[in-house]
Every structure is written in structure tokens, then in C-alpha cells.
Amino acid sequence: MLRREARLRREYLYRKAREDAQRSAQEKKEKVRRALEENRLIPTELRREALALQGSLEFDDAGGEGVTSHVDDEYRWAGVEDPKVMITTSRDPSSRLKMFAKELKLVFPGAQRMNRGRHEVGALVRACKANGVTDLLVVHEHRGTPVGLIISHLPFGPTAYFTLCNVVMRHDIPDLDTVSEAKPHLITHGFSSRLGKRVSLGALGKELGTRPGICCFPSLYSRFQTSSVTCSLCPKMTATGSSPLQTRMIISHSGGSLGFAWAGILAYVSFILWLTHSIFQLTLLPHSFPQAPRLQEGGPPQCGAN
16 A cells, blocks of 8 residues: 555656746747737747747647646546545634534535544544545634634645634534525635635636535525635625624735636626616607597596597
């Protein structure tokens, strides 16, 4: 088993290195192509190899621009197999951290929660790999308050760390209904960096059982800001994020600018549909309603009189 894991690790690292080299060469060719199309000077660092890059551009065709990785594509089994998510805590968790792990289990449909005990991280990862677990989530605390969340995609990564701020759990809010276990909807806006595109890939058209990415329950509002994600688990959350139960997860990477491009497109399409409907109604207005009443001599007002 150890030799097999070492062999798989070497093959994975080799394929990743090949993929990085191919990506770097493709970026250089794109820079040369844009410079030729826009009639601009070729960047100084590419002038020596510009002729060779231009010759290789003749054999490139359109397609494959949205492919980020062939090696560790976590969406390759989209619609074929559902992800298996395992949630656990740090060692010696407090009662509040255990409650938070239970609530986090409701966010991901089909997730399982495991008591950590005194097992090491390596033993947990080996057990998850042996049982076909696709993602391992580990929550951490500081003096009884959840402060960290580690998400590791198995078997080869990637691993992301999130900081949790101002966590208010459902156990702290009285008179709340039972959490709906319906499949979550995903809202991802403006994830322009490579990691952002990878996170939002599932929400852009691929189905992975439950779509991977940032999860929110139906009818919730998820607001994406620069380098931060605000997600609520409370059904009473408003569009301004004023719910007392909200979890702010600060992304540890320096992502690109996050905007509301998709929301703007949807708003524009909705406005066009409304305008078309209004024009259609105005066109049918003279034929849909009777004429206004007219006064006639010797009788009461009548509709449609000539």
C-alpha cells in the first residue's frame, strides 16, 4: 500500500509539472497572439521566442479555454457519483464546537460527522481514502468559538483554509424551525481568479450530486464581497445580511475582484422582458377595453355609442 501511494504521488506530481509547463507556454502564445491582433509591440521578454510562438499558433484552434486542470478535476464525476463529505473537529472539542459540526453537517447533503478522538490527521486521511471519501472538513475553535475551517479534497488536494468570524449558531437563536434538508442552491458572482473559477465551476453548469462550491439553502441570499463570503444558515436572513445568524468566511487566498456580473445580466434580461410585456399590453389596449361613455341627448351615457 505504501509503495502504491508513493507511485501515485509521483505520477500526480509529474502530471502537474507537465500541466504547469503547458499552461505557461499557452499564456506566452496568447500574449503574442493579442499583440499581433491589436498591432502592438510584443512584450520584451517574449521577443526572442516570438517567431517560434507565432509558428505554433497556426496549429492552435478554438476550444478548451475553460478547462482549468485535467489532473485533479474534482468535477470529472459530475452527475455520476455523489460526493462523500466527512466532517470532524479538532482534538478535545468543546460542546459548542460539537454543536457547530452538527449544524455544518446539515449544510452539505449526504455529509457524515465523525468523532475525532485522539487520531492524527494522517490516520484520518488514510481512513477517508480507504473508504472513498472525497472531501474532509475539519473545524477548529478558540475558547469554545469556531474560528477555522479546513477543506481538503482527496486524494491529492487541493486544501483550503477558511477563517470563521462572528459565528452565531442555530442553538443560540430561539424559536427556529427545523432546517430544510433540500438540495442547496449556489450563487457565485465574479470569481475571476483561477481558484475562484475552480470553486464556481460547479455552479456554472456541471452537476455533482449537490453542486460543489459555496452552499446556501433555497431562498437564502448569499452576498459575495472582495476576498470574503457571507453565508447564512438562518431562513430569516434578509437581502442586506442583517440576520443575527451569519457566518463570515474570509478566504485565505488573494482572489480577484468579486462583482455582480451575473446579477446584472439577469436584471437586464428581466427589464427587457418587462418592457416587451408592457409594449404588448399597450398595443392591445385599444382593442381590449370598451370605449369611454359618451353623453347623448335624451338618455343616460352609453358605452360604445357612435
